[in-house]
Amino acid sequence: MIKVDNLYHSYSNDDVYAVNDVSFSIEKGEIFGFLGPSGAGKSTTIGVISGLLELQRGEINIEGKKRAAQPDKEFFNRIGVGFERPNVYKKLTGLDNLRFHASLYDRETEEPKKLLEMVGLADEAKNITGTYSKGMMQRIGFARSMINNPDIWFLDEPTMGLDPTTANSIKAIIRKKQAEETTIFLTTHNMFVADELCERVAFIVDGKIAALDTPKNLRLKYGQPSVTIEYEEAGELKSETFDMTAGAKAELQKFIGDNDVKTIHSGEPTLEEIFIKVTGRGLE
């Protein structure tokens, strides 16, 4: 669906690249994620692919067709972009915001009221968005990004700043859209979001992709499963962690036999731990 080859972007038009030789592809109906800290080049990549930023160097193919340096109307009719910032007209109502954006597309659009209901803002539809909380504005921006039923949906930090309940409902909408064959490219610095939603994840640092695979394969490749045992000793609850290497397994079996074991937890490394291992950097 989307194939990106050797993409570069420099804001200063010199050799200082925000995106530096990035290549990847996304299949139709796939949720693909960019995981990386702030300033890693995630939003810039979305900006260039979605046509917001100039395509300076590299190639972008959509369904096998090379995307022009200046994308045409047809391209913009097919994409939706959700931003980290809310991007709403604060002096208009939530409903007017969505109605306005719906009027800009040359294809069938979603019913604004239906979208407001999906993001839990049906009761606020006729209120000025300037009176909304940050989370509510974020949801309006999210609803706007899917007003045209996009075939390709770019989401930049879709759950950032949202409370857990709202974040869950947003994630549910993303999964529903994926089930409808929408191709989704999201960026996040939240490992849980990447883990829960993405079929494949790319670790990006300093504009470069450091690793790209499914979360499961990344764990298998770079992580080490472990077992944590809680046991009682002299009336005191203690814990001990064993990795799952061949040598440690025997040691684990012996430990279980020798101690008053209370609980056993199997553990696998988080994406963040793997990210740190691969890139040497944290996600914040």
Next chain:
Amino acid sequence: MGNVGSLFKKDLLLGVKDVFVLLEVVFAIVLVLALLFVVPEDIRMDAQVYIYDDSKVVQNFVAEYVGLEEAEKTKGEYYVNSREEIIEGMLEDRSAIGLIVTKNNDGTYNTELLMQPYTIDALIRYIETDIEDLLSLISPPYDFYPQEVRDSVRVTALQWGLRDEIPFNKIILPSLLYYVVGLIGLFIMMSLISQERTEGTMQAFRTSPAGIWEFLLSKHLLLLAIAFATFSILYLPVMGLDGYLPALLTILLMTLLGSSIGVVLGAIFDSPMSAMLWVILIIVVLALPAVSLFSPTFSPGWLKLIPSYHTLFALDAAMFPDDNSHIIWQGAAVMGAVNVVLAFLSTWVFGKLIEKEA
């Protein structure tokens, strides 16, 4: 093109809530009320003349032809008994002048004119001639301007000015319209664009199929609508329908010029306040031709290169028709051409600058 309708509807909804737009309309209403009820129609002042006429020649002449009491009542001429009294009166009234007439032994007269400091030479010469003329009538030895010479003089102006007959509150209206309506396009356009940029709505718009030119065209249309409304608020109560359409055309063309400049500044600066230095500089340059309007003898060629020169004179010609309608159409043609070039140029520059914002 269909998107322009949606964009205009949205801009109109936002515009009526924009503080600068509201200020513009309120300001226009306050100004028109001031023009109608506060600014006098006639601000001319007759200068006081203190006359010390030892010979009584002027006094008798005036008494004979006008009536002394009537002269003092209507003409502001006061007869005093000494030079000191004249100076005292002139110190009290800074617009007053003095005249001393004395008779020589040979029957001729000496006159002395006392003027306030900084009186312009042209006015002094004019009064001198007037006095010589008066004395030539009163006393034959001074009669070096015979009646037939006076009658033979014919004055022809290339354009007769009707200024003396136009009420003051109308005379100042072209300048007010120019500053309050014509130039405001620049400021409001910047305000509208900076709002879209700071709220991130510009970014969201750019991911839609609608074009940047549609985005800007809608804002230009909004500004024309605001200019039309504020122009009508200021113009109609003072001038009625006289010259309304050509004056409206002129001011709308000026608004477009300002809004095109506002487009470029709006892309460069984050807010109208951060661009204040540039805004002031541009407004000063655009306001320069007003000097020529108020002092028509000052009209150097370079001044005509400033597009607003043509607006100001066209506006003046539209409001006070004086066999000079060609100025209106010349001005409209120049401004129209400048606007076409600027509109394309500003849209291109805006697109290029905005492209750098993710």
